[in-house]
Amino acid sequence: MTGFAGPPFDYIRDGAEIYRRSFATIRAEADLDGLPPEVAQVAVRMIHACGMTDLVRDLAWSPQVVTRARAALRAGAPVLCDAEMVASGITRRRLPADNEVVCTLNDPRVPELAERLGTTRSAAALELWRDRLEGSVVAIGNAPTALFRLLELVAEGAGRPAAVLGIPVGFVGAAESKLALTRSGLDHLVVHGRRGGSAITAAAVNAIACERE
Numbered sequence: 001m002t003g004f005a006g007p008p009f010d011y012i013r014d015g016a017e018i019y020r021r022s023f024a025t026i027r028a029e030a031d032l033d034g035l036p037p038e039v040a041q042v043a044v045r046m047i048h049a050c051g052m053t054d055l056v057r058d059l060a061w062s063p064q065v066v067t068r069a070r071a072a073l074r075a076g077a078p079v080l081c082d083a084e085m086v087a088s089g090i091t092r093r094r095l096p097a098d099n100e101v102v103c104t105l106n107d108p109r110v111p112e113l114a115e116r117l118g119t120t121r122s123a124a125a126l127e128l129w130r131d132r133l134e135g136s137v138v139a140i141g142n143a144p145t146a147l148f149r150l151l152e153l154v155a156e157g158a159g160r161p162a163a164v165l166g167i168p169v170g171f172v173g174a175a176e177s178k179l180a181l182t183r184s185g186l187d188h189l190v191v192h193g194r195r196g197g198s199a200i201t202a203a204a205v206n207a208i209a210c211e212r213e
């Protein structure tokens with residue numbers, strides 16, 4: 001290989017400076033002009049988690065989603081996550097009320113529930129959210145089936161979340177489940193299409209939890 005300079009490498013070692021440059025780059029490259037300021041602040045952190053400055057074009061939101069999610073968190077609402085990866089990515093110290101972060105995917109009852117209901121473990125795990133759904137902040141970053149099941153539970157009257165960050169990734173059901181969320185009447189933030197994922201979703205929760213970048 002030519003042109004490769006070996007160690008010592010010249011790279012930035014100051015974490016605060018890395019963050020400052022990252023966020024400045026995102027704000028320079030992403031087209032944030034059409035977003036309300038509070039949505040733009042969340043979008044910047046979502047882009048920071050995935051490196052895709054064109055993510056903005058697939059973003060959709062209901063007008064009050066950030067305000068309502070923030071108010072719910074301040075009032076102590078739990079954050080209900082579909083995957084441990086989402087739950088693990090949430091920075092606990094940013095949460096305003098020592099909020100509970102819940103992921104029921106690995107509850108020992110879930111495999112039997114999935115078998116009985118004939119669905120994925122990700123969707124079956126939501127059966128264990130029923131008594132916590134009302135007023136919660138839901139963060140779905142992996143499983144489209146979990147988002148579909150959430151909408152079914154809400155339609156059945158199981159409780160209405162304060163806000164739903166519906167950002168599952170993938171090729172089967174991801175785009176469709178997010179479209180369904182935008183038509184559900186729930187306060188929502190989505191990335192339309194195939195893109196999404198646990199890291200982007202956790203970043204959205206972190207941005208909503210704390211207003212600073």
Ligand SMILES: C/C1=C2N=C(/C=C3N=C(/C(C)=C4\N[C@@](C)([C@@H]5N=C1[C@](C)(CCC(=O)O)[C@H]5CC(=O)O)[C@@](C)(CC(=O)O)[C@@H]4CCC(=O)O)[C@@](C)(CC(=O)O)[C@@H]\3CCC(=O)O)C(C)(C)[C@@H]/2CCC(=O)O
Pocket residue numbers: 082083084085086105119120121122123141142143144145146168169170171172173174196197198199
């Ligand atoms: C079909 C599934 C998809 N998974 C994707 C991407 C990733 N999943 C990872 C991991 C570690 C997990 N995925 C599961 C949720 C597992 N994934 C599925 C399911 C089969 C069904 C979900 C659905 O379609 O709605 C699901 C199993 C289930 O029965 O629900 C996971 C539970 C599997 C397991 O380890 O048992 C697990 C979640 C672990 C956790 O709690 O965090 C990946 C890291 C992939 C990998 O392991 O290589 C990756 C993470 C992506 C992310 O950012 O979150 C897809 C692409 C979303 C895919 C669904 C869509 C598709 O295939 O089109």
